Amino acid sequence: MPRLRLRFLVCCLTLSLGAVLSSVAQEARQETQEESATRRNLSAIEAQLPLLEQEQKSMAARRADLEKSLTDEEKTEIEREITEKRARIREIRANIRSLASGVPEDSWAREPSAPRTLNEEFQDVLSPILEQLRSATSGPREISELREDITNWETRLTLAQRALERMTGYPPDEQLGPEMATQLEEVRKLWETRRTEAKGELEALQARLAERENDNEGFVESLSRGVSGFWRGKGLNLLLSILAFLGVFLIGRRLHALLRRHSPLHKRENVPVYARLLDLLAGLLIGLFATFASLLVLYFRGDWLLLSIATIVIAATVIASRNSILPYAEQIRTILNLGSVREGERIFIDGIPWKVETLGFYCGFRNPQLGDFVLRLPIREVIGLRSRPLQRKEPWFPCSEDDWVLLSDGVFGKILTLTPECVVLLQLGGSRRQYAIPDFLALAPENLSKGYRISTSFGIDYNHQAIATTEVPEILVRGIHRALVASVERENVKSVKVEFRSAGASSLDYAILADFSGEVARSRNILERVIQRTCVELCNEHGWGIPFTQITLHQATPPPSEA
Template sequence: MIFLRFLVSLLLIGSALAQKKPDAMPPPADVTKNLETLESLVPAVQNAEKDLANLRAELTKAPTDEAKKEITERVDAQRERLQQLRENFRIVATGVEDKSYLSAAEEEATFDNEFKDLLKPLFNGLREATAKPREMEELRSELRTWIGRQKVAQAALGRIQSALGPVEDAGVKKELETARKLWSSRVDEATSETETLSRQIEEREKNTPSALEAVSGMLSDFWRSRGLNLLMAFGIALGVYFLTRRVYRLVRKVSPIHRKRGGGLMARSADLIVAAASVVLAFFAATLVFYLKGDWLMLAIAIIFIIGLLWASKRALPPYIDQIRVILNLGSVRQGERLIYEGIPWRVDALNMYCDFSNPDLTGGIMRLPVKELLSLHSRPSDSKEPWFPTKENDWVRLDDGCFGKVIQQTPEQVVVLRLGGSLKTYPTSDFVEKCPENLSRGFRVSTSFGIGYGHRDIATSQAPEMLQEAIHKHLVEVLGREQVRSVKVEFKAAAASSLDYIVIADFAGDAAQRYAALERMIQQACIEVCNEQGWDIPFPQMVIHQAV
């Protein structure tokens, strides 16, 4: 994916830069400065012609083959120098170089050449967009070189001229004169090159637009030509895509394979194929626009994008096979089933690139996940009576950590419990489920123990349980109401060390859940009242000490 993003960015930048091409025509000339430069170049050309004529004369008089070979090399070098000087003269006079007019020969048609031709519009655009900066840098670099040569040649010529004055020996003077002519010609050559290059740089700098003008001109040219083509292609591609999807939605309404709820394998396969075909048709329509408009650069970009996409698909497609299997309802997660995600149960409503889930017992219980998140999950069929969450809002609960209160909000992220006294305790939803909440709003049971003294052994298993049960039931009904007390049962539990113990079991309706913490105290209170009415003693732990005689 990083490769594709880089490729798209490069292609778009190339497309934009290609709009601003360097001018092929010579820039307007400053006639006065051009004439001054041309007048300074004429003596250098004339001196080079004289030196070439002298060398040719020496060649005819050369006594040996070695001398002829040496003079021939000097003649060739002088001829190249004369050609360079004349080319400099023409550059200053015309404002263009010969290579701007001459074209390259046509290459042989091979696969490599054809592929290069396909990429040529893009790389030509990039090359032309950077032509001026590259030319300016080449000219400046060459100017620095010739300035250095000019200084060296002037220093050498000055030293030779200073040595010519006091010399009286004819042989030495002849050699010095030959060296003086050589370095004098080099000074002229360096001066000619320096002036020519300086003039070229000056003209290019004068005709170079500012950065703002260059960018604005580039954007203006882009939107006048390729920008319009790009906008048209984008609009037609969107139109083709949405038209294809719209037509398919109409077909789905009458298609027999889509009548089954949840969609079968054929329906999901058709959905996936049409989705892919819509993208392909949209891209083909955009490419066709470039072809019909004759925009070869954008067409080349489109083709290169396709090649890059196909190349990247070699590694990108295999991970999507499992995702496609899930979308086709053939994976470990099936539509309409139940799965656990982050500790919370969810119903699978729809499988697609983004899958929809819901939990009817949670506020805002709708979730959307990318299909790749489902690869490590699994679902199972759900029973119609199976709850989707342990509680509902306004239910009273008791948790493993001892928290008791009413659920006032439960969402996929958090559950808020209102505790007695008004404080709020918030749990992450998954942590709330892990606390094994006991829902008291559907009904609950309270159990407690009570004991009487051993002096009432005769009624301990007959009258005492009945009297306790009747009194407790009557007391609870008076306090809570008959509809909230479902049943009360008292049974003999055990003969303890100092008491006869009974277990009291009371069942309540869910409406009494808010008084859960007080119910055990109510039961103990009713038991005390019975003991007071009947005169039963209530035992307490005792220690008997036997004293030895």
């Protein structure tokens, strides 16, 4: 234990010493940054002073020229230049004051903000986070503008230096005429003035940029400060108002539940109508008291803006509640068989056709091919649907129970169970497959119980080409029909056709078409095999060859040298 205490004390001393050293280092670093910023500001102010003196001398010279001017045009031009010089002098003095104080000059002379509209105040209340995000980016936007100004003045300084370098390439004044020398001297002085101005502006902008970068707080700090400010003001008032509403509402509901539990009217088997009306009135009063409590909190907090907005929202809700009568009117119309869904018509629900049996608060729908199942839906779910009159011989479903179907994926079987939700298919051999109704319909079931056709093909050798279109089809028809009649009853074989289809790559192909009644739908696969077996037996009986796929190889003749 003593060792643990000693280690604990050592750790505490180490942490304390580290904290002290860190704070000392931070203070020293802050003092160094302040000294560096002071030196930088003084250097920028020194760069502004010659520029100010130069602009003042230039303005005095132009005033002297104004007194000597003779024409109105000259006076107007000189007055315009004097106005520009005066504005430039004010700008330089504002820069000096900003660099000396560290406060932008325009922040003191800011005009009072115009009164905000109700819409703007409403946006301030409902979207404070967005407002804080916009204010949080004001610092980075100002830094970006300063950097853009620095880039522009650097470009101007480069142009001024380039112009002065070009001026040094001209001959001396002795080699030029007096007028030419005077003009060139004026141009040189102009570009020297512009270079001095560019240097002063660059130093001032760079000092302001460094100061803004040091003073700019991070995005997280700015956002946190804005959110905390909101919750100390309107956010707190809004939270207290919501809590007052929930407290009164929950307490009222609890008291109402206790009254219902001990009320003799609610203990009856059939609750009277006036008891239901009293329950409805109690619910309305609880809502009104809860709303009044929330408004009362805003009133005592003196938040007139939120109080006004809450009053407007409540009034709009009351006005809009009148429109809620329209859906009930539509339901009444539907119950009276005057709406878009009417009894005895056909309607599609979830991709299945239904016949509208009854209309009421719960509507009944029936599909004649789905057995005795009745689909019941509340009247509100029927609103918006459309029905249409029935058409003669219109199918209700592709199949019924005990029908044999062939699906597009090759599955063949008997409908064992058929409900509005699923289909159970019994395959040969006893296995069962279950499909949801949409999946079953997507497989395009072919109902064989109403009659079907077997279409197959068969080919013989090219050695029998002479009788391929005359004797062979007749012999195949007679033989296949005889074999099919022997397998099933004659009345179930409706027709048998054999037609020459094409001359294939290695055989003469025939199309065999056999139509059957739905009574022998179960034997579809058996009958297809009977047809192929009979074709082979007829070939054996008449000596017809059955071809197989052949590949012919051509061997190239080798050159004489290789031979």
